[in-house]
Amino acid sequence: MKRISYQVIFGAILLILGVLLLLNTAEIYDTSGFVIYIPSLFVLLGLYGLVKSGFQSIGGPLILIAVFGTIQLIILEYITTDYLLPIIIIAVGTGFLLSRFRRPTSRAMVTDTIDLMAIFGGVETRCTSQSFQGGEASAIFGGVDLDLREAVVRTPPAEIQVVALFGGIDIRVPDGWEVRMNVVPILGGAEDERPRRNIREAQGADDETRREKSDQPDLIVNGFVAFGGLSIND
Numbered sequence: 001m002k003r004i005s006y007q008v009i010f011g012a013i014l015l016i017l018g019v020l021l022l023l024n025t026a027e028i029y030d031t032s033g034f035v036i037y038i039p040s041l042f043v044l045l046g047l048y049g050l051v052k053s054g055f056q057s058i059g060g061p062l063i064l065i066a067v068f069g070t071i072q073l074i075i076l077e078y079i080t081t082d083y084l085l086p087i088i089i090i091a092v093g094t095g096f097l098l099s100r101f102r103r104p105t106s107r108a109m110v111t112d113t114i115d116l117m118a119i120f121g122g123v124e125t126r127c128t129s130q131s132f133q134g135g136e137a138s139a140i141f142g143g144v145d146l147d148l149r150e151a152v153v154r155t156p157p158a159e160i161q162v163v164a165l166f167g168g169i170d171i172r173v174p175d176g177w178e179v180r181m182n183v184v185p186i187l188g189g190a191e192d193e194r195p196r197r198n199i200r201e202a203q204g205a206d207d208e209t210r211r212e213k214s215d216q217p218d219l220i221v222n223g224f225v226a227f228g229g230l231s232i233n234d
Contacts, residue, residue: 060121066091118142139167162223
């Protein structure tokens with residue numbers, strides 16, 4: 001069974017929150033009894049992140065659970081706001097330590113599709129798939145470093161859906177890959193930082209292969225960047 005992606009879950013949470021607030025603001029229905037439990041949805045997202053990563057990516061999900069779990073307890077008046085700052089500091093410190101000792105510097109993946117999420121932390125992944133198809137990469141107050149230099153796209157184009165909110169995504173591609181970006185930057189940036197001369201030379205040496213591909217790019221990057229950045233490197 002296909003697993004639900006991080007972007008779908010995060011988008012669903014924001015959609016639910018927006019609908020509840022709209023109903024309440026328009027005085028169509030009093031949703032205040034539901035809105036107070038919204039932080040619990042972010043706690044569940046953190047738990048899902050822990051389980052999905054096999055407890056290899058701990059820092060970001062742990063911070064998410066601690067921060068929104070504390071907010072939920074404050075809203076329900078189980079604890080006071082005095083607890084918020086120390087718990088956040090403890091969670092951030094613990095997250096950094098666990099990320100340093102439990103997660104390898106760079107994880108190698110051989111899957112044909114990727115689903116990466118960095119929340120309050122960083123994710124470094126090297127994909128070596130010989131039939132890469134694309135996937136999703138999200139960075140929320142964190143960073144994603146995706147290395148595709150050993151990957152091969154047999155049926156172009158591969159497509160990656162990106163979302164960067166107060167974070168950054170760096171995608172490294174093999175020499176000569178043609179990359180098309182359909183990314184909307186909002187107070188952020190999305191750039192192909194590869195030297196233009198090197199791209200032209202590598203692509204010129206591969207003209208016959210490109211004709212066989214019907215002029216399709218090797219990789220298409222879709223999505224949006226807000227208060228963050230997306231970069232393509234080699």
